[in-house]
Amino acid sequence: MGLPGSFSPQEAETRSVSGDTSMTAATATGETGGATRAGAALRPLLRFAIPVLLLVLAWFYLGPQQFVNALTRGSIYALIALGYTMVYGIIELINFAHGDMFTVGAFVSLSFLVFLGFSGAITDVGLLIIVLAATFLVTMGAMGAIGVTIERLAYKPLRRAPRLAPLITAIGVSFILQNVIQLFYGPFQTNSPKVFPDSWSVQIGGATIPVLSVFIVGVALSLMVGLQLFIGRTRLGRSMRATAADRDAAALMGVNINRTIAITFLIGSALAGAAGVINGLQYGVARFDDGFQAGLKAFTAAVLGGIGNTVGAALGGFIIGFIEVAAVVAGYGRWGPAIVFGTLVIVLVFRPSGLLGQQLGERA
Amino acid sequence: MSVVSDLPSKTVNGGLGRREQLGARAARHRSWTILIGMVIVGSVLPVLAQLPPFSLAQPANAWIDGFTNAGVFVLLALGLNLVVGVAGLLDLGYAAFFAIGAYTYAYVASPFGNGILGLDILGSFGSSEAAGFIFWPMLLVGAGVAALFGILLGAPTLRLRGDYLAIVTLGFGEIVPIVFLNSDLLTNGTAGIGGLARPSLPIIGGFSAINPYPYYITMLVLVTIVMMFCYRLIESRLGRAWEAIREDELAAAANGINTVVAKLLAFALGASTAGIAGVFNASKLVTVSPDQFTFVVSFTVLAMVVLGGMGNFWGVAVGAFVIYTINNVLLKSLNQFFDTVGIPFLQDVDFIQLQFLLYGLALVAMMLVRPEGLFPNSRRKRELHAAITETEQDELGSVAGTTEEDLPQ
Amino acid sequence: MKFARVGAAIAAAAIVVTACGGTTSGNKSLKIGITLPLSGSAAASAEPARKGAELAIKDFKLNGYDVTVSVLDHSVNGVHDPQQGAKDMTTLVSDPAVVGVVGPFNSSVAKVQIPISNEAGLTQCSPANTNQDLTKGEPGKQLRAKNPDKINYIRVATTDDIQGPAVAQYAINTLGLKTVAIVDDTDTYGKGIADAFSAEWEKLGGTVLGREGAPKGTTDYTPILTSFKALNPEAVFYGGTTATGGGLVRKQMPQTGLGEIPYLGGDGIQDGPGTTEGSFTNIAGEAAANSYSSVAAIADYPGKADFDAKYKAAYNEASGAYSGSGYACAQIILKAIETAASKGDVTRESVRAAAVDPATTFETVLGPVKFDEVGDTNQKIISLYKVDLTAGEGKGDWVFDSQVNYGE
Numbered sequence A: 001m002g003l004p005g006s007f008s009p010q011e012a013e014t015r016s017v018s019g020d021t022s023m024t025a026a027t028a029t030g031e032t033g034g035a036t037r038a039g040a041a042l043r044p045l046l047r048f049a050i051p052v053l054l055l056v057l058a059w060f061y062l063g064p065q066q067f068v069n070a071l072t073r074g075s076i077y078a079l080i081a082l083g084y085t086m087v088y089g090i091i092e093l094i095n096f097a098h099g100d101m102f103t104v105g106a107f108v109s110l111s112f113l114v115f116l117g118f119s120g121a122i123t124d125v126g127l128l129i130i131v132l133a134a135t136f137l138v139t140m141g142a143m144g145a146i147g148v149t150i151e152r153l154a155y156k157p158l159r160r161a162p163r164l165a166p167l168i169t170a171i172g173v174s175f176i177l178q179n180v181i182q183l184f185y186g187p188f189q190t191n192s193p194k195v196f197p198d199s200w201s202v203q204i205g206g207a208t209i210p211v212l213s214v215f216i217v218g219v220a221l222s223l224m225v226g227l228q229l230f231i232g233r234t235r236l237g238r239s240m241r242a243t244a245a246d247r248d249a250a251a252l253m254g255v256n257i258n259r260t261i262a263i264t265f266l267i268g269s270a271l272a273g274a275a276g277v278i279n280g281l282q283y284g285v286a287r288f289d290d291g292f293q294a295g296l297k298a299f300t301a302a303v304l305g306g307i308g309n310t311v312g313a314a315l316g317g318f319i320i321g322f323i324e325v326a327a328v329v330a331g332y333g334r335w336g337p338a339i340v341f342g343t344l345v346i347v348l349v350f351r352p353s354g355l356l357g358q359q360l361g362e363r364a
Numbered sequence B: 001m002s003v004v005s006d007l008p009s010k011t012v013n014g015g016l017g018r019r020e021q022l023g024a025r026a027a028r029h030r031s032w033t034i035l036i037g038m039v040i041v042g043s044v045l046p047v048l049a050q051l052p053p054f055s056l057a058q059p060a061n062a063w064i065d066g067f068t069n070a071g072v073f074v075l076l077a078l079g080l081n082l083v084v085g086v087a088g089l090l091d092l093g094y095a096a097f098f099a100i101g102a103y104t105y106a107y108v109a110s111p112f113g114n115g116i117l118g119l120d121i122l123g124s125f126g127s128s129e130a131a132g133f134i135f136w137p138m139l140l141v142g143a144g145v146a147a148l149f150g151i152l153l154g155a156p157t158l159r160l161r162g163d164y165l166a167i168v169t170l171g172f173g174e175i176v177p178i179v180f181l182n183s184d185l186l187t188n189g190t191a192g193i194g195g196l197a198r199p200s201l202p203i204i205g206g207f208s209a210i211n212p213y214p215y216y217i218t219m220l221v222l223v224t225i226v227m228m229f230c231y232r233l234i235e236s237r238l239g240r241a242w243e244a245i246r247e248d249e250l251a252a253a254a255n256g257i258n259t260v261v262a263k264l265l266a267f268a269l270g271a272s273t274a275g276i277a278g279v280f281n282a283s284k285l286v287t288v289s290p291d292q293f294t295f296v297v298s299f300t301v302l303a304m305v306v307l308g309g310m311g312n313f314w315g316v317a318v319g320a321f322v323i324y325t326i327n328n329v330l331l332k333s334l335n336q337f338f339d340t341v342g343i344p345f346l347q348d349v350d351f352i353q354l355q356f357l358l359y360g361l362a363l364v365a366m367m368l369v370r371p372e373g374l375f376p377n378s379r380r381k382r383e384l385h386a387a388i389t390e391t392e393q394d395e396l397g398s399v400a401g402t403t404e405e406d407l408p409q
Numbered sequence C: 001m002k003f004a005r006v007g008a009a010i011a012a013a014a015i016v017v018t019a020c021g022g023t024t025s026g027n028k029s030l031k032i033g034i035t036l037p038l039s040g041s042a043a044a045s046a047e048p049a050r051k052g053a054e055l056a057i058k059d060f061k062l063n064g065y066d067v068t069v070s071v072l073d074h075s076v077n078g079v080h081d082p083q084q085g086a087k088d089m090t091t092l093v094s095d096p097a098v099v100g101v102v103g104p105f106n107s108s109v110a111k112v113q114i115p116i117s118n119e120a121g122l123t124q125c126s127p128a129n130t131n132q133d134l135t136k137g138e139p140g141k142q143l144r145a146k147n148p149d150k151i152n153y154i155r156v157a158t159t160d161d162i163q164g165p166a167v168a169q170y171a172i173n174t175l176g177l178k179t180v181a182i183v184d185d186t187d188t189y190g191k192g193i194a195d196a197f198s199a200e201w202e203k204l205g206g207t208v209l210g211r212e213g214a215p216k217g218t219t220d221y222t223p224i225l226t227s228f229k230a231l232n233p234e235a236v237f238y239g240g241t242t243a244t245g246g247g248l249v250r251k252q253m254p255q256t257g258l259g260e261i262p263y264l265g266g267d268g269i270q271d272g273p274g275t276t277e278g279s280f281t282n283i284a285g286e287a288a289a290n291s292y293s294s295v296a297a298i299a300d301y302p303g304k305a306d307f308d309a310k311y312k313a314a315y316n317e318a319s320g321a322y323s324g325s326g327y328a329c330a331q332i333i334l335k336a337i338e339t340a341a342s343k344g345d346v347t348r349e350s351v352r353a354a355a356v357d358p359a360t361t362f363e364t365v366l367g368p369v370k371f372d373e374v375g376d377t378n379q380k381i382i383s384l385y386k387v388d389l390t391a392g393e394g395k396g397d398w399v400f401d402s403q404v405n406y407g408e
Helices: A010-016 A019-029 A037-091 A098-116 A125-158 A164-185 A211-233 A235-245 A247-252 A257-283 A290-305 A310-329 A333-350 B018-028 B030-050 B060-086 B095-109 B111-117 B130-157 B162-182 B213-234 B237-247 B249-254 B259-285 B295-308 B313-341 B344-348 B351-369 B378-395 C002-020 C040-058 C082-094 C107-120 C137-143 C160-174 C188-203 C222-231 C242-252 C280-288 C304-315 C323-343 C348-356
Strands: A201-204 A207-210 C028-036 C065-073 C098-102 C123-126 C153-155 C179-184 C207-213 C236-239 C263-265 C291-295 C362-364 C367-369 C381-388 C397-405
Touching: A037 A098, A037 A207, A037 A211, A037 A235, A037 A257, A037 A290, A037 A310, A037 C222, A098 A125, A098 A164, A098 A257, A098 A290, A125 A164, A125 A257, A125 B351, A164 A290, A164 B295, A164 B351, A201 A211, A207 A211, A211 A235, A211 A257, A211 A310, A235 A247, A235 A257, A247 A257, A257 C242, A290 A310, A290 A333, A290 B162, A310 A333, A310 C222, A333 B130, A333 B162, A333 C207, B030 B060, B030 B213, B060 B213, B060 B237, B060 B259, B060 B295, B060 B313, B060 C082, B095 B111, B095 B130, B095 B162, B095 B259, B095 B295, B130 B162, B130 B259, B162 B295, B213 B237, B213 B259, B213 B313, B237 B249, B237 B259, B249 B259, B259 C082, B295 B313, B295 B351, B313 B351, B313 C065, C028 C040, C028 C082, C028 C323, C040 C065, C040 C242, C040 C304, C040 C323, C065 C082, C065 C323, C082 C098, C082 C107, C098 C323, C098 C348, C107 C123, C107 C137, C107 C153, C107 C188, C123 C323, C123 C348, C160 C188, C160 C263, C160 C291, C160 C381, C160 C397, C179 C188, C179 C222, C188 C207, C188 C236, C207 C222, C222 C242, C236 C242, C242 C263, C242 C280, C280 C291, C280 C397, C304 C323, C323 C348, C323 C362
Parallel strands: C028 C065, C028 C098, C098 C123, C123 C153, C179 C207, C179 C236, C236 C263, C263 C291
Antiparallel strands: A201 A207, C291 C381, C362 C367, C381 C397
């Protein structure tokens, strides 16, 4: 039941694990494994209908303005979550330093724009497009390079070690990144040039939506679609999926494991960098410790969607964005993080592998 | 790379060498070993604190106070070791139980708390000094309440695989302080609950804020008891069940181990030491507030467990001590140290701003050099170093499987 | 064992230190402790306080005594840590040469430190704590439980239960506003001052249309502001500091349609001109216009210009919001040492008695300061400021508007 381009190592597991456990898992969660024809037809429909229904409900409950706010926030979480999920899918590492890659990306884009001499909105559309394209390319490229370097230096030696050692290393790297940023930029918030004018707006559904929001969501979705195509259709993407499914078998088939893992980090970090650029455009500030909270939520998003599954990570990111905004609208803004985690727990109780994760028994 | 000693572990004839003999003897009389060990440690530390170079960095009383605070983390690390090191359940939100223990004490031992409960517990003692007697039974109550929450929070995680378990426990670790933070009426919110009673004993009277020794000795006793308890646990059937679950849960279940009960007990017992630590810490700071229980605390304790050598209680205790000292004493006094020593370049560097960086570098370096921790058990060390060799094989793009482990010994 | 070797190296180096150090004169050696969070985001506000205090101590001369500074940083991983604060206070208390302490910055740290310093009878002066529960009423008494008659904790900032209402009164009476929406940062200071503001606002007949909380680390306030916009408030009040989001909220108000209404806050957002990195005016930029804040201390005092010049000469940077307060605290402790020396021996008790004596007026860089019987300053002057975008070299700065004296 793999969605095209989904990154789940679990796919292979379902085939290799003994029949007993998958049955146990299946009955435990109430799924019938497509036993009946009606069930088989109904499920895809439900899968499509439920999200659409929820979106419509959200539109009416939140109102167009907050809906857009949720989409914007969700885009950032989703982009970061993609990096988490890809890295986890391929080497089973919870890369706690990934949130800080987002922060570094925000500062790289900030410095780049300041270096080019911009400090405020650019109203000339042509120039704006060029500047934006350059910023994204430079930031994503830089972040990709940094990501690969960190992988080589800190994670590669521990690749086959039990999970905890690289986890500690990841947090160590996180501390290092934060402190380095702090040494260069100081412990306080730093202004990031908001080159995309806030004032441009467009009318959608009777409400005034800033073009910036449309741009952000558009960029995020394009990157996500691009990623899916890459994973699903290219050879490198296939190598990534193979390595995620079974590293040794992939090596036997001639996949260069080191290169594949490096590319995974490259892409994941580049996406985090893109999220950093977006953050700068939308909020106009960056601080060395931004990454921690964002990373935590993005990681939650990745797990919510089914860790290892890229579509799930994106979905999880948007879901969390919506939950947080809904909490504010309902008057429970203070409880936002608690509600997010509470949702995660509830989802995991009913679907232990996340929303789009594969149903399985215990992996030994 | 032998750490513990150079005594041979095997004689030429293949019998047990001296180190193994000592180890075996220690294992048989484990409780005595712990008791004697703690007595030695407990009496040596105050002496060390009076001597240079320690006495130059800070006054002796400050060192004793520091040791006591480190002891709180030792208790936490011992408990987390049960959960993570022995049972293999990755708990990233351990600070939640610490908070629960602390707030439990706050409810019983403060005027605000008593008001919420509707019982005047403090008043029933007569004098405010006598009220401190409540501390001793509260150690057990705090452990119990935390254990209860361990079961409550552990229950939803039973069907989850390793890293899903991690994120859920992380979530709980975030949720609990948020609940304490926002429930103003019940917990006084961000201001926290103050006015907690300090412990007191019949002859000695109430503990003081400036004489560190009563707290220090209490902590030594607590650590000793908890350690004895932990060692008994791992040598019991439950301990073996945990190790089986850690290595291969499916096989363990297939062998008839009730994994549900075992895992819940792991959470419960692990949480109980955090409860004890929470009660103790609350009685020492005389105030509890949500910002004392952040993710950083959870992570710090985890780092202590990993660096100490998972599964090994003495190792974990030393790991806790070392990390606490690095984080809270060494890194902070680097500035003063380099100022007095007067190395020209380093004198100008503001080490306070580099604390994070140095700590992070130390963590990364530690994991790269010795990922099994300071005092691992030998099997884990072989696993990890074999793992590193395997990775090097990957380098050549060669087929995995022909590592040194597979060659005939 | 590698660790042992490193430890031995450190030990050896430290023994060298013993051989080299030590005072040469026959003067009695006294120390003033400074306990502040000095790394990470906390440093932005607390460092200027430390610098101010050290400036006063450096210049101090008294016959027969050498006064030095012992600086302890209670931030852990970049955030103030109450546990470390307690430990640092224990360290200071254990050092017999320490006769006074400047700090802390955060009320949550003060709560764990005061019981310790109170039991030891050690004078403690905070340049910045504003939470009223540290001194007043039952909570205050609990903190001094060991030595209830010998208070030792004083502060030069007045309390939030005066500051919050002052802003409310100013907004309603002087600015003529009637409705407000409030955001706080869920921290002790932020929530406290927001609560005080809110209560006073309603007492004066205004309406609080909405109240939300966003913990520090929040970067996206647009959902909260969008929901406020729907309520159409005439102003927004922020309880918290720039570091916890005060600047960001204001910065995001124009894009959510609230750019035209005034922005109110306490001393947490009053932190210097737009040329200072990370200050409110720097973060909010153009949007900073039409913002009002208060300072829980006298603002327009004679000698401010001199102090600023002196500070700049010593540190090559402009003074921060709490530099003056840090300097004043140090001045008070030093004056107490002088008084004690003139009467006989300088001990902790004699310094304490001199510092908290309600009859003494201390001449400090903040003007004349007297302490009441619980250690609060009698200088219950709240100064109100507003942002002028043309000041501060064109980048905006807070300019003094008026001050109100709430004292007797």
